[in-house]
Amino acid sequence: MYRILAALAVVTLSVNGLSIFDTRSGYTLYPRIGFYKYHQELLNWSDAYRVCLQEGGHLAIANSQEEAELLLKIFTDSPRTERYFFLGFHDLYLRNNFTTIYGEPVQRTGFFNWAHTNCVGQNVCATNVTDNKRLSCGVMGLYSVEAGFYVHPCDNQLHFICEKELWYDYERISNMGYYKLHKIGKTWGDAWKTCRDEGADLAVIQSSTEMSTLQEILGRYPEILDADSDNKVHLGFHNKLNPNIYSTVYGTFLNSTGYIYWATNEPSASGNCGGLVRKGQLFMGNCDAKLAFFCKHPIVKK
Known part of the structure; x- marks a missing residue:
């Protein structure tokens, strides 16, 4: 059972070396397992x-x-x-x-x-x-x-x-997946880990329809105060493994995703981590920039 709920504030804790997160509702996230x-x-x-x-x-x-x-x-x-x-x-x-x-x-x-x-x-x-x-x-x-x-x-x-469930506070978009916009800025690596801990991945845009969906969610928050920029978000692609190859967090080529629409003067050499600007265009930026980010989990068919 999956529900659309407001995102919860999170505090990092440690129990027996296991990184967990205590939410305001009293539930605790055990990475890749669930909230209890x-x-x-x-x-x-x-x-x-x-x-x-x-x-x-x-x-x-x-x-x-x-x-x-x-x-x-x-x-x-x-x-x-x-x-x-x-x-x-x-x-x-x-x-x-x-x-x-x-x-x-x-x-x-x-x-x-x-x-x-x-x-x-x-x-x-x-x-x-x-x-x-x-x-x-x-x-x-x-x-x-x-x-x-x-x-x-x-x-x-x-x-x-x-x-x-791990993605209980994600928003379900029919025929695409469950999405969550994290509005507290993190580096690309920390964003990747956060999504993984929630049983999801940094989002990879696979169609213009999906891009419009992320744009619409992002448009609900014209200002993102807890990030280095409110115009950009991290996404799940990079060229960390080879400077000439843009690949996704799934290990596939970016040009096989179904959506490549670069912003002006992109891809640039300004960084190794990919993201999205509000206009719906892709960019390459500094992996250490603390940006908002989208996590995605696919539709679960039972």
């Missing part, structure tokens, strides 16, 4: 589901071993009174058929590991009643040293973790 927020309060599964939705996110879903281990680490490093926390899967549609909150079978998420001995290797959990209560809602907890799933009664009061 741990809730210490105890709620039943239904109310936890509601809280995450109201925050523009969803109950966390483990889509990889890396993400599952991260969720468990967030929990173990946080204050808690219970040994489990809710995740975004259940069997409320059909008993013993566990699906995510989006209706996807749990075994198709990219991480499928039952910690409960009666559920190992299955999509059904043989133990479905405890104290006359169905075990219907997914949890993870501290009874296993490895990340794995358990199921609990949905009306148990537990901690929970909410998640937002």
